[in-house]
Amino acid sequence: TLISPRHDLHDRHEDLTFIIRQDCRPPNQVYDAAERYLPTIDLINPSTRTIQVSKTPRQETVKLAMESGEQVPDTFEDINLNWRYVVETFRDGSVEYRFELTFQKKHKEKVMSSYLPYVVGRAEAIKKEEKILKLSNLTNSSVDLEHPATFETIAMEPDLKRKIMKDLDRFVARREFYKKVGKAWKRGYLLYGPPGTGKSSLIAAMANHLKFDVFDLELASIRSDSHLKSVVLSTTNRSILVIEDIDCTVHNKDNRFTLSGLLNFMDGLWSSCGDERVIVFTTNHKDRLDPVLLRPGRMDVHIHMSYCTPNAFRILASNYLGIQDFDSHRLKGEIVGLLESTKVTPADICEDFLRQNDDDVDGDDDDVDVDATLERVVKFLKLRKLEGANNVDETETQEEEKAGNGSESE
Numbered sequence: 001t002l003i004s005p006r007h008d009l010h011d012r013h014e015d016l017t018f019i020i021r022q023d024c025r026p027p028n029q030v031y032d033a034a035e036r037y038l039p040t041i042d043l044i045n046p047s048t049r050t051i052q053v054s055k056t057p058r059q060e061t062v063k064l065a066m067e068s069g070e071q072v073p074d075t076f077e078d079i080n081l082n083w084r085y086v087v088e089t090f091r092d093g094s095v096e097y098r099f100e101l102t103f104q105k106k107h108k109e110k111v112m113s114s115y116l117p118y119v120v121g122r123a124e125a126i127k128k129e130e131k132i133l134k135l136s137n138l139t140n141s142s143v144d145l146e147h148p149a150t151f152e153t154i155a156m157e158p159d160l161k162r163k164i165m166k167d168l169d170r171f172v173a174r175r176e177f178y179k180k181v182g183k184a185w186k187r188g189y190l191l192y193g194p195p196g197t198g199k200s201s202l203i204a205a206m207a208n209h210l211k212f213d214v215f216d217l218e219l220a221s222i223r224s225d226s227h228l229k230s231v232v233l234s235t236t237n238r239s240i241l242v243i244e245d246i247d248c249t250v251h252n253k254d255n256r257f258t259l260s261g262l263l264n265f266m267d268g269l270w271s272s273c274g275d276e277r278v279i280v281f282t283t284n285h286k287d288r289l290d291p292v293l294l295r296p297g298r299m300d301v302h303i304h305m306s307y308c309t310p311n312a313f314r315i316l317a318s319n320y321l322g323i324q325d326f327d328s329h330r331l332k333g334e335i336v337g338l339l340e341s342t343k344v345t346p347a348d349i350c351e352d353f354l355r356q357n358d359d360d361v362d363g364d365d366d367d368v369d370v371d372a373t374l375e376r377v378v379k380f381l382k383l384r385k386l387e388g389a390n391n392v393d394e395t396e397t398q399e400e401e402k403a404g405n406g407s408e409s410e
């Protein structure tokens, strides 16, 4: 129906409503902020009829959220505001999610310049406190990252672990430094090592440590520079961008990416993504990467994820079997010797430990027979050694090194 302008002018409204739609690319920050902020004001008021309640296994408390059609009042300084949440399904099956924020028109300026920035700021602060992180593969909507790996549970050399945590902490604390030296506030990591050594677990531990979201950037689905740009723009600051298996990308069958295409991609990635980003590349074969990819500035820190070392084994034994005093166990020497001469990944060890639990017919995980378990581990390692006859070469230890000649400005 056409409404005549005259009619419209006579129809005066004291109230104004902002429509805040959920947009995916780039995301509507105000929508995301409202989603986080509103549960912090009392969602249940005299007019509330229904409310969403949820809790994931890792959340400590039950979370409330507005249900479609429900309203929540808020006050800011002397302004009364009303939030309404609407989910609308259209004939073509598409669904629109939106917040409607209504207030007296005369407060328009203040709402724009003070209230909405306040809401966005509060949401940012809440996000930093939240333990639940988002994991997104950039093609589907994001899901909560429920990966439980933390630096405490991850099995790797304690020294390397400390170095990585220190590097991450220093990176997030150095906004001013990056600004001063005119460097983009980003940090690139290359995680390399055989499958099952914990590259994905380390990424989750990094995200849990920094409380950053994780975006999995599937290189194979990138069609062009502009597509890359729009995908990268849809990711948020304070996030980890993951590009897995970069070696496969250059060497895959249909040759989708030439080396120069990949270099363009990486440079585009650095220049188009926002501040406070960690970019993680993973590969199972660092030796297959062209050295130009390893140039400083593209990947600042290289982390070798190695086969299971005795130190890593200690951590897994403590996590999975509750063994705190592995060093005083009679089988320690034999296990350490086998680990040092056998290529077995932490994932293999985890699997073997889980098998022990499965064999526990009482289903009583707390009551692990340590002796029997470690004896079985010895058997497993011996079998592995025989099967492979592929002993670890001397250089295969976990290490951390700076890219190139360490030219990163400090």
Ligand SMILES: Nc1ncnc2c1ncn2[C@@H]1O[C@H](COP(=O)(O)OP(=O)(O)OP(=O)(O)O)[C@@H](O)[C@H]1O
Binding pocket: 153, 154, 155, 156, 194, 195, 196, 197, 198, 199, 200, 201, 202, 284, 305, 312, 346, 347, 348, 350
């Ligand atoms: N270093 C580790 N510390 C703790 N758990 C580990 C470690 N490495 C592997 N695991 C266990 O093995 C499983 C598989 O490991 P993960 O997926 O992290 O390895 P990956 O190196 O990323 O392998 P891929 O290259 O195949 O993706 C994990 O879910 C975790 O349970």
